[in-house]
Amino acid sequence: MIMSLFGLAAGGTLYAGTKVYGMRQSIRDSAKRLLQRASSSRAIPVKTERRAPIAAQQQANQGLVLSSVSLGLTTVGMFVQPAVGLIGVPIALYLFVPTYQEAWRSLKARQFTSPVLDATRITVCTVMGFHFVTALNACLQSVSKKWSAQEDTKFEQQLTTLLGQPPTKPWVFVNGVEVATAPETIMPGDVLVIAAGEAIAQPGRVIYGSAWVDQRLATGELQAVRKQVGDSVLATTIVRSGQLYVLAETPIRASQTTDLHTQLTQASTNKTLFQQIGETSGAGMAPLMWGTFALTWPFLGANHAAAFLTTSMGAYMNKLGPLAVQNFVALAAEQGILIKDGRVLERLNLVNTLIIDERVLRRPATHAQAKLLFAQLRQRAWPLQAIFKQKFAIHLLSAGDETATQKLVAELGGDDYFMEPTAEGRAALIEQLQLGGKMICYVGNGTADAAAMQQALVAIAMGDGATANESAQIMLPGQHIERLAPLFTLAAQFVGKQSFSLVAPILLDVIDIGTTLLLHFDLVYSILFSYSGLLLSIANIRLAGKTTDPIEPAPTSQADNLDKLLDLQPTMA
Numbered sequence: 001m002i003m004s005l006f007g008l009a010a011g012g013t014l015y016a017g018t019k020v021y022g023m024r025q026s027i028r029d030s031a032k033r034l035l036q037r038a039s040s041s042r043a044i045p046v047k048t049e050r051r052a053p054i055a056a057q058q059q060a061n062q063g064l065v066l067s068s069v070s071l072g073l074t075t076v077g078m079f080v081q082p083a084v085g086l087i088g089v090p091i092a093l094y095l096f097v098p099t100y101q102e103a104w105r106s107l108k109a110r111q112f113t114s115p116v117l118d119a120t121r122i123t124v125c126t127v128m129g130f131h132f133v134t135a136l137n138a139c140l141q142s143v144s145k146k147w148s149a150q151e152d153t154k155f156e157q158q159l160t161t162l163l164g165q166p167p168t169k170p171w172v173f174v175n176g177v178e179v180a181t182a183p184e185t186i187m188p189g190d191v192l193v194i195a196a197g198e199a200i201a202q203p204g205r206v207i208y209g210s211a212w213v214d215q216r217l218a219t220g221e222l223q224a225v226r227k228q229v230g231d232s233v234l235a236t237t238i239v240r241s242g243q244l245y246v247l248a249e250t251p252i253r254a255s256q257t258t259d260l261h262t263q264l265t266q267a268s269t270n271k272t273l274f275q276q277i278g279e280t281s282g283a284g285m286a287p288l289m290w291g292t293f294a295l296t297w298p299f300l301g302a303n304h305a306a307a308f309l310t311t312s313m314g315a316y317m318n319k320l321g322p323l324a325v326q327n328f329v330a331l332a333a334e335q336g337i338l339i340k341d342g343r344v345l346e347r348l349n350l351v352n353t354l355i356i357d358e359r360v361l362r363r364p365a366t367h368a369q370a371k372l373l374f375a376q377l378r379q380r381a382w383p384l385q386a387i388f389k390q391k392f393a394i395h396l397l398s399a400g401d402e403t404a405t406q407k408l409v410a411e412l413g414g415d416d417y418f419m420e421p422t423a424e425g426r427a428a429l430i431e432q433l434q435l436g437g438k439m440i441c442y443v444g445n446g447t448a449d450a451a452a453m454q455q456a457l458v459a460i461a462m463g464d465g466a467t468a469n470e471s472a473q474i475m476l477p478g479q480h481i482e483r484l485a486p487l488f489t490l491a492a493q494f495v496g497k498q499s500f501s502l503v504a505p506i507l508l509d510v511i512d513i514g515t516t517l518l519l520h521f522d523l524v525y526s527i528l529f530s531y532s533g534l535l536l537s538i539a540n541i542r543l544a545g546k547t548t549d550p551i552e553p554a555p556t557s558q559a560d561n562l563d564k565l566l567d568l569q570p571t572m573a
Helices: 002-036 038-043 053-079 082-095 097-108 114-128 131-163 256-268 273-300 302-310 317-334 365-379 402-412 423-435 450-455 481-519 523-542 562-572
Strands: 171-174 177-180 191-195 204-214 225-227 237-248 353-357 393-398 416-419 440-444 458-463 474-477
Touching (some): 053 082, 053 131, 082 114, 114 273, 131 256, 131 523, 191 204, 256 317, 273 302, 273 317, 273 481, 302 481, 353 423, 393 402, 423 440, 440 450, 450 458, 474 481
Parallel strands (some): 440 458, 458 474
Antiparallel strands (some): 171 177, 171 191, 191 237, 204 225
């Protein structure tokens, strides 16, 4: 009988091991399915909830303090005075209340999920007197929550730094006094006061002051520019240092900067393919792990059988997936690349055909950039080229002079071109190409590209109106087509991080079960193995490459004086 149960446990271990090996095949098959349903997959987003970063960090800090106290008390109880250790148990159980609540919701829905395993493990530890293990579990869980909350908070701070903070009530200079005013009451001719860190919501002209202004969301330029009296300022730009008094040229409308902040914040709410694979794996393995625990308890003992309750088998991706998306959305934004949907970072690795609307290349300055870009893209090792058997190709899509298009393709080093003047025809062309096995990244200017962008696997809007485009998943403000090269690099790095987050915890789960069965490691080691996979993955995400914000120092003096501004005030009504 014992041998039969040991065989069952070993079989569970073997099955878990095959999950790691099968993950590669699963990704491969999923990628092929993605090719077959490229357009439909974009229309059915799978949502995941976001947390309030500041509240989550405060709660995580509180949890870490309480869990540390619990761990200290149970340690004293284990080595000095057992009665002291009992005091730490209620503290640890308090921290697990959300786990029990989530487990109860799963059971009411007749589902065996990872929280059910966690709740069972905590209950076993409490009942069997493994108080130190309970406190250790609470402490490691609190550490993981704190790290996750730190990443959420950092992401929000990065967005605020990059996008600025549009005031709910803009400040208007009236008769020598700065007055907070409702946006809808501001009219052309009013003087807006914009301080460091604030976004310029609407275009205007500087009549007093000087400042360094970040224009990456308007023109794509990463280097801040100095604005002073007489200069025009653009919407969606941010004052980095100094202060400007801007003569409004248009009525104040809803802030586009606020819309961008919302879009980038929501980039991680759509579940990536890796996240869905991990969650599916974890949900499928949870009942098997719980059943194996129940069957082996009488023979292995609770201290060893509970090792099966520490396994996530991919379920940690519900935490790790959004963290990775946030990290890379922020990295891309620092380089002037705005990503609205995190799933596009996976899809960029599937691309084997780049189609560029010829209109985005009409400025001669972009020709040299495009030529260099084409050469860089051809030198890349495309991850799935061996699977899809499609050579990477670059095409131009034109509605104008065919002779000029032919000349441009030859000059830039493109493969071919298509002539299609209508929006419906462009969409149909992309659909036909994708049905033929081409995974298309479409780059357009957004003026008449909505239908084509909806059909393409990846849609990128480029140009002065890029940030206002609703169809594109990625926005490149200004005329900087060369940024497609670092975009593909970021996408490859993202998949590497996601792969690690998926495989590393599962591998440690397999090692955990193996060492429990073969080397008789107890529950303490199982807890350490389980949280090591989670914490290593979070640390790996946090190690993603950083960039330096190229902001110039603040100017040392103002260009004009306040008296001149007051003199101008009566003439601006």
